[in-house]
Amino acid sequence: METKKAIISVKNLVKKYDDFVAVQGLSFEVYEHEIFGLLGPNGAGKTTTLEIIETLRDKTSGEIIVDGFSVDKQPQDIKQIIGVQLQAAGYYPNLNLIELIELFAGLYGANIKPMEMLEKVNLQDKAKAKYKALSGGQKQRFSIATTLINQPKIIFLDEPTTGLDPQARRNLWDLIIEIRNAGTTVVITTHYMDEAEQLCDRVAFVERGQIIALDTPDNLIDKLVSSGFERKKEVKKANLEDVFINLTGQEWRE
Amino acid sequence: MQKDIHERNSNSPSGPGGYSNLTATLALAKASFRSIMRSPSAVVFTLAFPLIFILVFGFLGGGGTRIDVGVTPGSDVNNPVMVMLDKTGMIRLVKDKSKAEFDKLLEKGNVDAMIDVHRKVNSAAYSVNVVYTSASRDKGGILKSVLNNIFYDKTLKPTVAEIKESTITGREYKTIDFILPGQLGFSLLSTGVFGTAFVFLSLRQTLVIKRFFATPVKRSSIVIGEGIARIGFALIGALFIILIGHFFFGFTLVHGALTVVNMLILATLGIIVFMGFGFIISGIAKNESMVPPISNIVTLPQFLLSGTFFSIEAFPSWLQPISRALPLTYLNDAMRKVAFEGLGLWDVKFQIMILLLWGIGIYAVAVKVFKWE
Numbered sequence: 001m002e003t004k005k006a007i008i009s010v011k012n013l014v015k016k017y018d019d020f021v022a023v024q025g026l027s028f029e030v031y032e033h034e035i036f037g038l039l040g041p042n043g044a045g046k047t048t049t050l051e052i053i054e055t056l057r058d059k060t061s062g063e064i065i066v067d068g069f070s071v072d073k074q075p076q077d078i079k080q081i082i083g084v085q086l087q088a089a090g091y092y093p094n095l096n097l098i099e100l101i102e103l104f105a106g107l108y109g110a111n112i113k114p115m116e117m118l119e120k121v122n123l124q125d126k127a128k129a130k131y132k133a134l135s136g137g138q139k140q141r142f143s144i145a146t147t148l149i150n151q152p153k154i155i156f157l158d159e160p161t162t163g164l165d166p167q168a169r170r171n172l173w174d175l176i177i178e179i180r181n182a183g184t185t186v187v188i189t190t191h192y193m194d195e196a197e198q199l200c201d202r203v204a205f206v207e208r209g210q211i212i213a214l215d216t217p218d219n220l221i222d223k224l225v226s227s228g229f230e231r232k233k234e235v236k237k238a239n240l241e242d243v244f245i246n247l248t249g250q251e252w253r254e
Numbered sequence: 255m256q257k258d259i260h261e262r263n264s265n266s267p268s269g270p271g272g273y274s275n276l277t278a279t280l281a282l283a284k285a286s287f288r289s290i291m292r293s294p295s296a297v298v299f300t301l302a303f304p305l306i307f308i309l310v311f312g313f314l315g316g317g318g319t320r321i322d323v324g325v326t327p328g329s330d331v332n333n334p335v336m337v338m339l340d341k342t343g344m345i346r347l348v349k350d351k352s353k354a355e356f357d358k359l360l361e362k363g364n365v366d367a368m369i370d371v372h373r374k375v376n377s378a379a380y381s382v383n384v385v386y387t388s389a390s391r392d393k394g395g396i397l398k399s400v401l402n403n404i405f406y407d408k409t410l411k412p413t414v415a416e417i418k419e420s421t422i423t424g425r426e427y428k429t430i431d432f433i434l435p436g437q438l439g440f441s442l443l444s445t446g447v448f449g450t451a452f453v454f455l456s457l458r459q460t461l462v463i464k465r466f467f468a469t470p471v472k473r474s475s476i477v478i479g480e481g482i483a484r485i486g487f488a489l490i491g492a493l494f495i496i497l498i499g500h501f502f503f504g505f506t507l508v509h510g511a512l513t514v515v516n517m518l519i520l521a522t523l524g525i526i527v528f529m530g531f532g533f534i535i536s537g538i539a540k541n542e543s544m545v546p547p548i549s550n551i552v553t554l555p556q557f558l559l560s561g562t563f564f565s566i567e568a569f570p571s572w573l574q575p576i577s578r579a580l581p582l583t584y585l586n587d588a589m590r591k592v593a594f595e596g597l598g599l600w601d602v603k604f605q606i607m608i609l610l611l612w613g614i615g616i617y618a619v620a621v622k623v624f625k626w627e
Contacts, residue, residue, distance in 0.1 A: 054468055076470050080273070084468035090460030094289040106281020107469040109273045150469075 007032045007154060007185050008053060013062035015048050015209075022048045024209040026062070030154075035176065035186040037200035039193070045209040046189045047087060050156050053187075054084050067153055080108075083147025083155035083184075085140075087162075091131045097142060098127045101149065108150040121145040121175060137168030144175060154185040161195060166244050173199050194241075197221075278471045282479025283486075290449065290487045299444040300491040304437035308499055311433040321393045321400075324348045324356045326370035326383075333371050333380055338404045345400065363389030367397050431506050434499040435589035436562035438492055438517075439582050440553075442524045445488045447552055450532025451545050453480065454624075458536070463626060473626070485525050492521045508596030516592045516599055520606075524585040527609055530616030537623035556582040581612040 008030040015023040023045045030036040038046045051057040053064055055075035064071040066078045091100050101114035118124045121141040126134060134142060140160050147155045157176070161169045169192075176199060180186050190196055196203050197217045204214040213220060290296045323339070325331060325347050339345045348356075348365060359365040367390070370383040384401065386394035457463045466476060496514055499505035507513040535548045559566070559573065560582035566574055577583050588605035591597045599606065 056464060056467055076273075079468065079470045082468070084465070086461055086465055086468070088461065089465045090462055091465075092285050092289060092462055093456065093460075094292040095285055099285065099288060103281050103285040104469065106284075107278050107466060107471045109277055109470070146465075 005032045006030065007067050008187070009063075009065045010049070010053065011063045013049065013052065013064065014060045015045070015052060015057070016060045022209055023052075023059075026206070026209070026211055028204050028211055028214055030185060030187055031202075032185055033180065033183060034201040035180050035188060035199055037196045037203035038187065038189045038206055039191075039196055039203050040206035042191075044206045046206050047158055049206070050158055050187065050189065054082060054156055055079060056084075080150060081153045083150065083152035085143045085147050085155070085157045085160060087158040089143070091142075091146075094130070096128045096130055097123060100131065100142075101145065104146050104149045110150045112149055117145050117149060118142075120148060135168075137164050137171060140164065140168075140172055141175065144172075144179070148179070148184075152184065154187065155179065157186065157188045159189055159191065161190060161192065166241055167248070169195070170245070273470050275472055275475050278469075279475040279479045279482070282471070282476060283482040286453070286480050286483035287486060289453075290483060295452075296445065296449055296487065299448060300441050300488065301494060303444070304441040304491075304495055305498065307437050308430070308434055308495065308503065311429050321345045321366045321397050322348055322364065323397065324351065324359065324365040324368045326356070326368050327351075327353055329370045330372055330380070333373070335371050335380055335382055335404065336369075339369075339400070342400055342404075345397070360385070360387045361389060363387060366390040366393040428504060428506070430499055430503040431594045432565070432590065433563070434495065434503075434505050435517075435593055436560075436586050438495050438521065438589060439524065439560070439586045440557055440562050441491055441495065442488055442521055442585070443528050443553055443556055443582055445484065445491065446525045446528025447531045447535065447549050448545070449484055450480070450529045451535035451539065451549055452542065454533065454536035455539055455542060455545060458625060458627065459541070467626075481526070481529065484529060485522055488525045489518055489521060492518060506594050508594065513593055513596065517589060519599060520585065520588050520592065520602075523606065523609055523613075524581075527581055527613040527616060530613060530620050533620035533624050534616065537620070537625045556580050559583070561586050581609055584608045 006029040010029070011027050013023055013026040014021070026045070026049060038049065040046055048057065052059045053066060053071065055071055055078050059071070067081055069077040069081075071078060092103060095103065097118060098114045101112075101117050104110075105112050105114070115124060115127060118127055121144055123138060123141055123145065126138060126142075131139065131142060144155070144157065144160065147157075160176075161172055164172065173195070176186055176188070188200065200217060202214065202216050203220070205212050215223075321344055323345055325336075330336075331349070336347065340347060347369075348359075351359075356365060356368060360368060365387070367387065368385040370385075372381050372383075373379075374381050382401070384397070386397070454463075463476065493514070496505065496507075496517060500507055531549075531552050535545060535552070539545050539548055555576075556562075559569070559577045560580045561577065562582070566577040566583065569577060584605040588602040588609075591602050591605075592599070
């Protein structure tokens with residue numbers, strides 16, 4: 001993580017809708033091989049920012065370079081090297097997982113073995129199942145599998161753990177860390193601060209379309225503590241989620 | 255077809271720099287085709303519906319129009335004219351009734367005509383006397399042409415010299431010959447309109463298309479891929495309907511396989527035009543429950559007014575111009591001409607031209623109202 005080479009650079013990104021400014025002058029960089037978190041309340045502009053980087057949305061102004069490609073001039077090149085998981089996206093109806101992977105392989109022009117992709121996310125037993133029939137955690141793992149088909153340099157995950165139970169969430173964290181360790185840069189959005197703290201190498205807080213803080217989780221916490229902040233309640237060595245996991249078991253069940 | 259796509263798919267070049275739009279289009283066509291085959295509504299609309307109508311009319315009609323012809327008491331019955339009439343399968347000869355009974359039946363139209371055959375004196379020829387009834391003019395007309403046709407027949411010509419002015423081609427026109435092209439047209443219409451509208455609306459609403467846009471695929475590949483799948487499915491359905499009609503209900507294919515090919519070419523044109531309606535509806539419908547009502551506005555009038563069940567000549571004259579404005583009317587018309595009259599595609603160029611004009615108009619609107627997101 002000490003390479004510090006920027007793979008995504010966003011400068012003064014602005015996105016205006018008719019009467020509303022969703023993103024006003026965002027600038028940040030994502031380094032190679034890190035897990036970068038975009039945090040903030042709903043409507044802060046996280047998803048808009050991601051979709052502009054993913055070439056799915058036009059920006060009003062600003063400059064974005066993804067692995068040397070400009071979103072204005074080389075969107076096709078960017079699409080080739082990124083993997084995208086959209087918030088609440090569905091999949092082609094009536095197809096099973098293997099067939100969906102085959103479809104995406106065709107769309108990316110990638111030569112892969114569908115079963116191997118499913119094995120990566122531990123869904124080989126569900127190869128013949130329809131997407132609709134999967135549990136929440138399985139759906140998210142499948143979505144992540146579709147982002148890996150073109151062996152991307154960067155994957156974007158938009159709230160991948162929303163609505164999952166603690167086991168499925170932890171299981172997904174392990175998967176995301178595995179993907180990063182295999183050399184892929186990960187950009188993630190989440191509402192869960194414990195998740196960001198455990199998972200992300202660096203996080204940016206977005207509020208009303210602007211970045212209000214950007215650092216490693218450790219540094220951000222230290223800064224707050226040094227400013228004299230204190231929790232009202234003494235922190236125990238475990239929290240209720242640890243109790244939950246301890247009682248119901250670490251293995252996820254679906 | 256599926257296997258074919260699969261093979262081309264796995265052999266195509268891939269990897270960085272070698273992105274193939276063809277591969278992407280075919281992958282989409284394959285996925286879409288699989289999805290359609292597993293969608294109950296597509297199968298019901300394209301196959302089950304038309305087949306049920308064909309079954310009903312196939313049995314109802316008993317293979318064709320029936321004309322009841324009374325044999326005047328005292329008429330010669332063992333003559334070639336009667337034998338030929340019997341052989342057409344269209345004409346039922348009613349015998350063994352008194353003159354008074356026949357007169358009543360004739361008045362009510364329960365018997366469509368009376369026939370009286372006598373051998374001419376001192377001649378091998380026969381004299382045929384036919385009485386029609388105003389209570390059954392249409393069938394009388396058919397009988398007239400059937401008779402003309404029989405007398406034109408070579409085997410009778412030398413012996414019966416009296417009535418040979420007719421040049422009507424009296425190929426047997428069965429109910430199925432009228433019903434099947436109409437049902438085929440309607441099958442294409444509903445597959446094109448409902449199928450396309452539902453698929454694109456749901457792909458848009460469930461963000462499937464948005465996810466596609468995150469891949470290097472082109473918009474044209476998405477539309478063409480879907481189109482290939484739907485056309486392929488519709489043609490398989492059409493072939494199925496034609497073959498069942500031909501082998502089980504005696505649907506007339508004048509030039510055999512060539513006629514089938516011509517019909518499939520017309521079907522392709524039809525489905526492409528009708529898919530345009532589907533694109534428009536997917537653009538203006540706000541949600542899935544709005545698709546059926548809007549689609550019905552397009553399909554129902556054509557179902558009723560385009561000569562699917564009845565010839566549009568049977569409609570009141572004020573209605574006929576509306577019928578003559580609808581694209582399905584021309585598809586049905588062209589199909590019937592090709593299948594039954596054995597015309598070539600060039601002979602139905604007028605119908606094809608009207609369909610093409612509709613196509614241009616529909617797609618001009620579709621381009622404006624279609625929504626990707």
